Amino acid sequence: MARLHLRSLVTCLFIFFVALSAMATPARLAAAPQDFRWEPASRAYTVTNQTPNNTVLVVNDFRLRNDDTVAATFTISFPERPSGWQVSTTIAQPIAVNQATTSAVIPIRIIIPPNTPNGVRTVTVRATRTDVTPNLTAEAVIQVTLTAPAPGTPPVSACPELSDPGNNFDGASLILVDRAERHGICAIGDEDWYKFGAVAGKYYSIDIPEMDAGLDLSLELYDSNRRLIDSNDDFPFRGGTQTLTDTRPLIQSFRAPTDGFFYVRVRDTLGIGGSDLSYTIIVRGESYGPFPPFVSSLCNDIYEQDGLPELARQINQNETQRGRLLCPNGDADWVKFFALAGYTYYLYTNTRPYAPPDANGILPGADTLLFLFGRDAITLIDSNNNIESGATLDSLVRFTPAADGIYYAQVKNVGDIGGMFIRYDLTLKACPVEQPACAPPPDILPVPPPAAVEVVPLAQEVAPLIEAHLAPQAAPELVADAGGEMIVALAGAQPIARQIDPAFTGAWQRLDLPVAAGRAQRAWVWGPAPRLARSEPYVQSETGLRQVLYFDKGRMEINNPRQARTMPSFVTSGLLVAEMVMGRVQVGDNEYVPHQPAMLPVAGDLDDARAPAYAVFAGLLSPVAERAGVPVTEMLLADGSVQSSSQPVRPETRMVRFVAETGHNIPRVFWDYLTAPGVVYDNGVYRTGRMMDWVALVGYPISEAYWVRTRVGGVERDVLVQLFERRVLTYTPDEQSAWRVQMGNVGQHYYLWRYGGPLP
Numbered sequence: 001m002a003r004l005h006l007r008s009l010v011t012c013l014f015i016f017f018v019a020l021s022a023m024a025t026p027a028r029l030a031a032a033p034q035d036f037r038w039e040p041a042s043r044a045y046t047v048t049n050q051t052p053n054n055t056v057l058v059v060n061d062f063r064l065r066n067d068d069t070v071a072a073t074f075t076i077s078f079p080e081r082p083s084g085w086q087v088s089t090t091i092a093q094p095i096a097v098n099q100a101t102t103s104a105v106i107p108i109r110i111i112i113p114p115n116t117p118n119g120v121r122t123v124t125v126r127a128t129r130t131d132v133t134p135n136l137t138a139e140a141v142i143q144v145t146l147t148a149p150a151p152g153t154p155p156v157s158a159c160p161e162l163s164d165p166g167n168n169f170d171g172a173s174l175i176l177v178d179r180a181e182r183h184g185i186c187a188i189g190d191e192d193w194y195k196f197g198a199v200a201g202k203y204y205s206i207d208i209p210e211m212d213a214g215l216d217l218s219l220e221l222y223d224s225n226r227r228l229i230d231s232n233d234d235f236p237f238r239g240g241t242q243t244l245t246d247t248r249p250l251i252q253s254f255r256a257p258t259d260g261f262f263y264v265r266v267r268d269t270l271g272i273g274g275s276d277l278s279y280t281i282i283v284r285g286e287s288y289g290p291f292p293p294f295v296s297s298l299c300n301d302i303y304e305q306d307g308l309p310e311l312a313r314q315i316n317q318n319e320t321q322r323g324r325l326l327c328p329n330g331d332a333d334w335v336k337f338f339a340l341a342g343y344t345y346y347l348y349t350n351t352r353p354y355a356p357p358d359a360n361g362i363l364p365g366a367d368t369l370l371f372l373f374g375r376d377a378i379t380l381i382d383s384n385n386n387i388e389s390g391a392t393l394d395s396l397v398r399f400t401p402a403a404d405g406i407y408y409a410q411v412k413n414v415g416d417i418g419g420m421f422i423r424y425d426l427t428l429k430a431c432p433v434e435q436p437a438c439a440p441p442p443d444i445l446p447v448p449p450p451a452a453v454e455v456v457p458l459a460q461e462v463a464p465l466i467e468a469h470l471a472p473q474a475a476p477e478l479v480a481d482a483g484g485e486m487i488v489a490l491a492g493a494q495p496i497a498r499q500i501d502p503a504f505t506g507a508w509q510r511l512d513l514p515v516a517a518g519r520a521q522r523a524w525v526w527g528p529a530p531r532l533a534r535s536e537p538y539v540q541s542e543t544g545l546r547q548v549l550y551f552d553k554g555r556m557e558i559n560n561p562r563q564a565r566t567m568p569s570f571v572t573s574g575l576l577v578a579e580m581v582m583g584r585v586q587v588g589d590n591e592y593v594p595h596q597p598a599m600l601p602v603a604g605d606l607d608d609a610r611a612p613a614y615a616v617f618a619g620l621l622s623p624v625a626e627r628a629g630v631p632v633t634e635m636l637l638a639d640g641s642v643q644s645s646s647q648p649v650r651p652e653t654r655m656v657r658f659v660a661e662t663g664h665n666i667p668r669v670f671w672d673y674l675t676a677p678g679v680v681y682d683n684g685v686y687r688t689g690r691m692m693d694w695v696a697l698v699g700y701p702i703s704e705a706y707w708v709r710t711r712v713g714g715v716e717r718d719v720l721v722q723l724f725e726r727r728v729l730t731y732t733p734d735e736q737s738a739w740r741v742q743m744g745n746v747g748q749h750y751y752l753w754r755y756g757g758p759l760p
Helices: 002-023 502-516 576-582 614-620 668-675 746-755
Strands: 036-039 042-048 055-059 063-066 072-080 086-089 095-097 102-105 108-112 119-129 137-147 181-185 191-198 203-211 217-222 228-232 250-255 260-268 277-286 319-325 333-339 344-350 368-373 380-384 396-399 405-413 423-431 486-489 532-537 545-550 555-558 584-586 592-594 634-636 642-644 655-659 664-667 677-682 685-690 706-712 715-723 728-731 741-743
Touching: 036 119, 036 137, 042 055, 055 137, 063 095, 072 086, 095 102, 108 137, 181 191, 181 260, 191 277, 203 217, 203 260, 217 250, 228 250, 260 277, 333 344, 333 423, 344 368, 368 396, 380 396, 502 555, 502 677, 576 584, 576 614, 576 746, 655 668, 664 668, 664 715, 668 728, 668 741
Parallel strands: 042 137, 634 706
Antiparallel strands: 036 063, 055 108, 063 102, 072 095, 072 119, 086 108, 119 137, 181 277, 191 260, 203 250, 203 277, 217 228, 217 260, 319 423, 333 405, 344 396, 344 423, 368 380, 368 405, 486 685, 532 545, 545 555, 584 592, 634 642, 655 664, 677 685, 706 715, 715 728, 728 741
């Protein structure tokens, strides 16, 4: 028995060591075939071709099954697929699948490019097991049948866009001629940029043939130098039939002046589209050749029908109606306008924007005639063929009515010649007081007529960002009245020479008329004169627009025209600085349109790349602790970093006011400026008193004050800068005392940032 037990013991030990040896063996080096598979091995799908968009197919019913007794890892690839198709799995690789007949769903995304012909295609899906040697594979097949959409089926939304066309000029996406694409205004404020190649002398139309309800798109066409060539909001004459409810834009029959790229911007007219709305765009080639055939629909510009006095279209003062056509032969365009007695009006045509580069400013076939009629549309007041002393065949009449009323004008072409490409712009300029600055530009009227009366200029002209070169002017001595208030009557009228709301005029006169008249020695608060009056989107307005007036230093606004005009808040100062820093344009009380933060220097010459930009201050808005008595010693660099300033500690830069509303401190030099008394103009008299309600005019501070090194008029200077909601304040210690503290040129900066061009 003992011998038997010993033999059994030896046998057991042998089995134990064999098992132990097996446990110490490295990981599997091979696997038996068929230890994993696809379920199913093939699938067939039928999808509707979404051209001109991408067609997207997502497959969620393929499983990878592991039949092995251990866990396995896999990678997924697509060895065979049609050219241009994008195929991918939407889960991270490698993929682990547990042992014992478990499986994992492998989602597969297939993107089929636009303009893929209908028909049957196949995609091969391969799973490769990576934890064994050799790597084993298993394949499955996806069969895709592309079919055309049913007749009348509306195109599907392009949102979210798989490839955005680009949100600015430099990022414009290439679009091919005669190849439609579907894209989206997928968020409020979104805009799309395209570029297309054109051949000199050929004609192209840029069209939005389809757009979702809720969009009101506009088109703008630019050349490679960023100059606006043409634009259109609504084109209600498709097919030669007028349809006033058709708001789809179309730029029709643009003739390329040169070979090269031209750029198209598509945006919602008010900037409030979005919510996954999409549209179709196409650039159509129209190679008319040197003798284009007559196309009657091209004669219907957006102002037709206007061939009779009773059909005359309204033209407003200081408005330019662009792209008018004299077509067909015998066409006559009638307009009407309201004129005030004593004002001077200029009505003139301009065909030069449509002349080819080699035509010396003369549009072939264009030689306008302009007739001005009285309020009965019968009595001829004046007429003109060619502008006197001008170098063009355009026409101009200058008119000072004796009575208020509606007057009429007619534009024709010499010989009643008409053509599809005889275009002109018509401008009505209104001058409350006759001044050279109010006349048409020199290229329209080379020699302005002499002024009817001698008028005191509104103000001296100043170069942007260099105000301090103006010599100080001696202010007349003011006399104190019995109450101690300094008063002097205004001798003569001093109107702002623009046709704007009188409330704007009063707001400017109060602070800047004393400077213009030499009765105060200080920098401008608004500027020497208004620069541009316009309407801008505002959701809460009854018309969806609000009236604004741009100055060098800021922008005046009338948000509620029904409010009492005597209220201080009737005219407000725009939150321009906050918008540029935060990168959003305000279009309502609480509505904003996204925009890139402004990369413009807050002070100094606009081409100084070393000066901090508005965008840099986005990282400096956080509230800080009260710093009473602490001087400004920080220097802000262009990259947003802060270092110690080389400026000596100056008493006037010590903090004296903490603003709890935004959590920022104001140094003495700025606080004294905001609260100082001065000469103002009120109700026809000059007096001394409080100059400004600083919160209403400048706003709360949104940053601390910093020293910056910037170039002003080409000269390097150290300038103390602080950003407020509405304005930027600057302090230059080595400037003359009256001009050491100035308002930054926020109005100029904002307009350039928002509209992409300098303030006119």
